[in-house]
Structure formats: C-alpha cells, structure tokens
Amino acid sequence: MSKIHAIVIDPAVRGRLKVGEVEASRPASSEALVRVHAISLNLGEVRTATRANAGWRPGWDLSGVVEQPAADGSGPSAGTRVFGMVHSGSWAELVAVPTNFLSEIPDNVTYAQAATLPVAGLTALFALEKGGFLLNRKVLVTGASGGVGNFTCQLAKQAGAIVTGLVRREERAGCLLRIGVHNVVVGEDVVAARSFGPYDVIVDTLGGKSLHMVSSFLEEGGSCINVGSATEPEMTLQDRLQSVPGGVLVLNGMPPGGVSKDLGRLARMVADGLLHPPIDLEAPWTEIAEVTQSLLKRSIAGKAVLSVS
Template sequence: MRRLVPTGDAARPVVFAEVPQPTPRPDEALVKVEAIAPNRGETFLLERPRPGWLPGKDIAGLIVQPAADGSGPGAGTRVVGHPASGGWAEYAAVPTHSLAVLPDGIDSVRAAALPLAGITALRLLRTAGSLVGRRVLLTGASGGVGHYVTELALGAGAEVTAVTATPVRGERLARLGAEVVHEVAAAQGPFDIALESTGGPELPAALAQLRPGGTLVWFGQAGRTPVTLDFFDLLGGPERVAIQHFHYAGAPYGPDLRTLVRLVDEGRLHPEIGRIADWTQTADTLVDLRERRIRGKAVLLTGGTPCTP
C-alpha cells in the first residue's frame, strides 16, 4: 500500500512510499482511509522528523477488519478516527477507543476535519469551565481549533472576541457572532478567560486584558516565538490572574469524537474547511498550512472523491 513518509525537507515535507499493510493489534480495527486532515503542529514536527515517526492523526474511512478482541464497530462501518500516528496511508490500524461511527449525514471530508482540532476545542473549553455570560478572548482564532472553540463557546453562552491576523481570516468568525479584532491590544477587555495559542508577545498582552482573578489558558505557540513575562509588568496588571498550561492529549478519544459527530449531525457545529484536494497534493498543502495560507482545516482525499452516505 501507499503511505506518506517524512523527508526532512521543508519545501517537500512528505513523499509516497510503498509499504506493507499494517497488522492491527487485538484492540485495533483496520480502516481503509478515505480522507486525512493534517494539522499545523504536524508541519512543525515534519521539519525535523524523529526516526521512524509516521505522521497522520486525523482520518475518516471504512472499517475493513474489525478489532480481534470484539471491541468497536464491525466491518463496513464508516468511521472517524484519531490514531496516535500513521494515518496518512491507504490503510491505518486505529485503536477502537479512538474511533466513532459516522451517521449517514456526515461525509468523510467533514469527518476527517474533526479529530485533533475538535477534541482540543472540547477539552479546552471544559478546562475553562462554565461559559454562560463570560467574556472570552481567543488568540490565533482563524485556525482549525479556533473555529471550533468560537462556535462552541458562543453556543454555550459566552461572549467571544477572536483575534485574527487579517480581516479575511476573521470573516466567518464574525458571522458566527464573535467580535473580531486583529491584535490583542485592540480587544475591548476586561475578559474572564483568555485562550492563548500564539505565544511570543501575544501571551503577556492577553494576560493584561484579564479582569482581576481571571484565567489565561495557554494551549499553543503557533507564532513559534518564546514567551517572556516581566514580573513588574504583571504587578501593574490585573491582580491574582492564573496561567494554566493545557495539552489536549489523553486517550480515550472515542467519547469526544462521538460528541463532535453528534454536534455536526445536529447542525450545532460546522467544520471550516479551507481546502479539499487529492492527497497527491499533500506536500504543497502542508507548506501552505505551515505558512498560514489556509483558513480552517485542509482535507486530502486518498481516492480522489470522498465517501458520501
């Protein structure tokens, strides 16, 4: 079968290789992959790939071999999955606790756009706590996570201010109901919660926008610039603010995938997909994703067309 493997070349991050079909463990199902969705964090890992690392965490497709231990869906079931690695291939072995069944109304394209960004958004908002009537500042809002966070937070009763690099990247967020600004300093605080994913100077700027006793949840460093905090600047800002580090990881992922699928099926969550292409264009798409030339998610099709119900 064909698999995309790292090259270590930033201009051409992956190439196809012919490899044996994976042999699933007893608690894994074999999925015929129909769509994959790379994440910007994966583009950074591809710059200096670890030996033996196989990229690919977001997939949708069809189960062709159920798990030997009897867990998970049966053969012929359409699923979305979040394997630990190795999803950019014609076939992937996925733990059944990282799968969710797709209803007839959700195609492979929208399904593949859900896992990492959607799970991150769900778990991030759980970390933030109750959102009803609270003011939320979100940086790096035009990426895959940002779109899900914005829609989910607004749906939960929050007032959201989304920070995007350009007006174009904020258009859909504004239509969802967010206040959109293009630098943290332009946001009209104070805020109860800041969700910060950019790093560099943006984090201390977001911290300064909090009300006394507010919380900043730090979940990324997309700007790739380390954060510097000045103690004396903090003294001049809001009192007793908290900074909380967040990372989405921690299986099982199946329950959160089922929640995301249900929300999409009910029309309460709408994946923002900025590009759909054949997976022969993966290398170019990864470069564009890394350079922020794609708004929302990119989805690549292994067979040219998505499986639709």
C-alpha cells in the same frame, strides 16, 4: 506482509513529503483496521515533518471505513463509517486505530467534515471545559481563524458565551462573523482586544508575547488556557507555563483513556447543524507537499483536508 501506500518523509523531494509504499499496519487486539478516505492536517504535525527523519510517517486525524474490527470485540463493526486519531501514521490507505480513539460518523456528516474533528475539535472542546461554566461569560480566542480557534469560537458561542475572536488579517474576519462571533479584532497588535474585556476565559493558540499580553486582559479569577504556540514554535512547554504572571493552564496532549465519547459529541453537533467544520481547502493527498507549505505559510484559514485514494 502486504504493502500499502502512505505519506512518508523523504528529504530528497520538495517539501520532504511523498506518497510511498510501506508495510501495512498490524493491529493490536484493541485496534480496528480503517480504510482511510480523508485526512486533515494540523500545524503541529506539519512542523514535525520539516525536521523528522527519512521514512517517518506523519498524521493524526483520519476518517474512513472499518475494514477489520478489533479482535477483542471493542469498537465498531466492519463496514462502519468512522473517524478518529492516532499518535502518528494516519496519512495512509490503511491504519490501525485504537478503538477508544475512534467514533462512528453520523449519516449526514461527510468524511471530510469528520476528519477535521479529532485534534482541532477536541483541543477546542477540552480547552473550554477547563474554563468552566460559560453562559453569559466573556471569552477571548486568539488565532481565531485557525482550525482550533474557529472550533473554539463556535463551541463557546454554543455554550452561551460572549465571544471575541482575534485574527491577524482582515480577510479572515468574515469567516468569524458568519459563525456568529460577537466581536472580531483584526491586527498583529493584540492590545486592541482589551476593549471588549475583561475576559472570564481566554483560549490562546499563539503563545509567545501574545500569550503574555492577553493574560493581562483577564477578569479577576479568570482562566487563560494555552493550546499551542503558532507564532513561536520554538517556545517550549515550560516557557509557556512560566510566561504568564500567576500561571497559565496549558492543554498538552489527549486523555490516555480515550476520546470516543467526546468525538461522538462533536460529530452529533455537526450532524445537527450546530458545529460547522471550517474547511478552507480540499485536495487529493498527492498534493501533500504543496498543501503543507501553504499551511506553514499560514495561508490557509481553518482546516485543510486531503482525500486518500
């Protein structure tokens, strides 16, 4: 079997990540082989990499070109520009991707832009769909300068919501104002966001004490949707479910039936200028160790994208 290059766990190197040689993917009949051009990083997979065993291959998001279409005839043909996601191992030159987790890239969308959409864009989209009808409703987004938070703010605004974004640092406020967020609250203390409420929908990316606090800002009958625990990574799913009096909706994982249509929705919004991927850093994938450390230190706002070559 042929060899390819991929990012793998190596506890002996700085940052525990390196580009190494691995066996090429062997696709199932419903998988297309994609020659990867760009990948984007997510905090969850980076945190997993800090404790994973040697040889494990991380990575969810990718964009590239179909090199070999799925044998069952599903999905795009060879040569099609595509983007999508896998359970793990997307940080590689060649990846087998289930066709129901793959979508075409519009002509005027770049590989880098497309690579940001699968995990962060879909998380934002599905969270807001749980919140229901948003026209003229008040929406609060915590961790609003992160990839998921930024996409959530943009999508909520597109749906006609009155959006308040909560960020920790003053320098992060500008990116939210540029995308038209109505109110930006800066600081470690989430209580300051109460003044723009009560909220019909809260999308929380932080977890922990922040989740418990912001849930008290809800309008009667409102929805609080938690999509992560950025500030307290040790917080379990059960902890998050039980942390809010009256309960909280927790978005955990992607639909098993596939996400192609939803990916297409996001890509068309980017193509039409309605959604702007918040790319804060672009670098070659050989800089994976440095970039992941920056992400863990929360020094990257929005998304980090690495080119694969």
